[in-house]
Amino acid sequence: MKLTQLINGLKLQNSIEEDLYDLVIQGLADSSQEVEEGFVFIAIKGFKDDGHNHISHAIEKGANLVVGEQHIEDLPVPYLQVDNARIALGILAKNFYGNPASRKLMIGITGTNGKTTTSYLVKHLLEQNGISCSVMGTIQNIVNGSSIKSANTTPSSLILQKLLALSNDDAVVMEVSSHGLTQHRIEGIEFDVCLFTNLHHEHLDYHGSMDSYFEAKAVLFDHLKPDGTAIVNIDDEWGEKLDRDLLEKGKNVCSIGQLKNSRLRIQSFDMEHSTLRLDDAEETLIQSPMAGIHNLYNSLMAYATALSVGIEKKAILSTITNFPGVEGRFETSKTQSGAVVIVDYAHTPDAVYHCLTTAKEAGANRITHIFGFRGDRDSSKRREMIEITSKISDRYIITTDDLNSVPVEEMRSLYSELNDRYGNEKGFIQMDRTKAIKDAIDSSSEGDWVVITGKGHEKYSHQFEIPTESDKETVNFMVKPPKAD
Structure with a gap:
């Protein structure tokens, strides 16, 4: 594609020489690692890194044009300055792939x-x-x-x-x-x-x-x-x-x-x-x-x-009526004892409320709720989620979700503090997610519901005692344990 087609609709902060309009573009990249010969590199200022710091690397890898927000002169390749590089990337990508x-x-x-x-x-x-x-x-x-x-x-x-x-x-x-x-x-x-x-x-x-x-x-x-x-x-x-x-x-x-x-x-x-x-x-x-x-x-x-x-x-x-459902969205299993086990992605107060009330409306004898909070994430919903589960569940276990670099003992201490402040005697803390699920299933009987929320379809980001990779896999392991050799 020629540059004149690629930049259609793009608002530039600097002028462009006419002889550049016929420049042939082979591809686009917003990471210098992905640049190839003849690519345009779009330098985007992110939350942790700034693409403008990697312009030299992109040129070394073969970029024949750079787009960015900063005022930059004396680059060995043409440079187009824009007001917003993210908007520019969207326009360039739309044009390159033919809308x-x-x-x-x-x-x-x-x-x-x-x-x-x-x-x-x-x-x-x-x-x-x-x-x-x-x-x-x-x-x-x-x-x-x-x-x-x-x-x-x-x-x-x-x-x-x-x-x-x-x-x-x-x-x-x-x-x-x-x-x-x-x-x-x-x-x-x-x-x-x-x-x-x-x-x-x-x-x-x-x-x-x-x-x-x-x-x-x-x-x-x-x-x-x-x-x-x-x-x-x-x-x-x-x-x-x-x-x-x-x-x-x-x-x-x-x-x-x-x-x-x-x-x-x-x-x-x-x-x-x-x-x-x-x-x-x-x-x-x-x-x-x-x-x-x-x-x-x-x-x-x-x-x-x-x-x-x-x-x-x-x-x-x-x-x-014949919709087959969605992975990790109110997925239902049944234990050998006759208990119902739910795996759901619910990770907001409203979603947790609907999961638990659905179990109650379905006639659950006793509800055990397993959930956690992600480290270094929105903390405003934690109180509400504990208050909801402490009112609806008969028992709840607070466990590990994604730590996001927060030490496990720090999260354990936070859980204890949150439960003391907003929960009640029905709440327990078990940082090993697989052990929490095993405990809940082992102690359940016919008519009970075990509701596991927060991860849904997602893989675990930590290793636990039971060598499984997701809530669904852990439930399957418990419901259908592997046969002995």
Whole structure:
């Protein structure tokens, strides 16, 4: 690709000589380690490192052009100065890969909880009705039916555009995180449908306040096509605010919820049968394939999305019931004693509350909850999570999640202090996560529930006594112990 095509739409802070327009570009890199001959190196100032410090290395590796924010002179290769290198990377990546999103049905989902389940529900409904679909999100990226490891909920703009170009699918469903939005990872992408699930305490160590967190999430809807549809859960107070803001801007909004002004208004829930009934002419009945009121909302969001892209209601209702579920999202196993074991990614107070209340509503005799907190992360939710579990659970075990370089004894001391302050006598501390799970399962009996939250599909980042790599693997080890030689 020639430079003149690559920089289309890019705002430059310095002038460029005309003879450079025909410069041939072989690729892009935002890490000097990944630069090859003929690449453009985009120098980005990160949180721990600054790409401007690696310009010389990038040139040594063959970069024939550098893009950055600093005023730099006398480089041996041309230098383009921009106001925001992250935005520039998005524009350059979109141009280099030929704007692949413009040829697809693009669906973006944001919110604190429910993004992953909703994205897989949408994928299921589309594919069951003849629309092939890629998924990009927390668990993995699925492109052309193949799984590609996911490092972030929303990939960097360079990886994202490369994945979009690789995809031969008709549609793409993306989880769009607040980090991804503030870091301009979806720069240059327009969406046909944007969804807002809910907003709860999370990532306040990064955003500082709920208002800032909301503003970050709302940026997704700036990327909605003029004729696109916003689907918003207005039973969430932040969703209600977003709904008002979008309507004031003249956006097409399909609001869902129990409020009277909802476009898709919920008339009633039947938790025993996992159904919700809409307040429409046909009193439409939606059957969720998963337990819990939170999954009824996820199902309604997916239903609204499928309607908005032209799938017939009858086809949606008939295919939503055979959804196979999502790895690490309320995955259920049963022990030999007859106890139910749940593995779920829930790591916010709201998500934990819904997990535990779902177990209680399902008739659990006794609930043992296993959870932990990540070291060096948002501490504002810790008190609330302990208060929730101490009220709902019959027993809870606080254990290791990701330490993130915090010493284990420091976390143990923190756990003890938090439980003394906000918990009660039902709480215990066991830093070995696998031993906590073993203890809970060993002491459970028929009708009891063991609810393990926080990790879901994720691999352990530490070694424990039982040599397993995830909560699911530990549960399987306990439920189906290996046969003796």
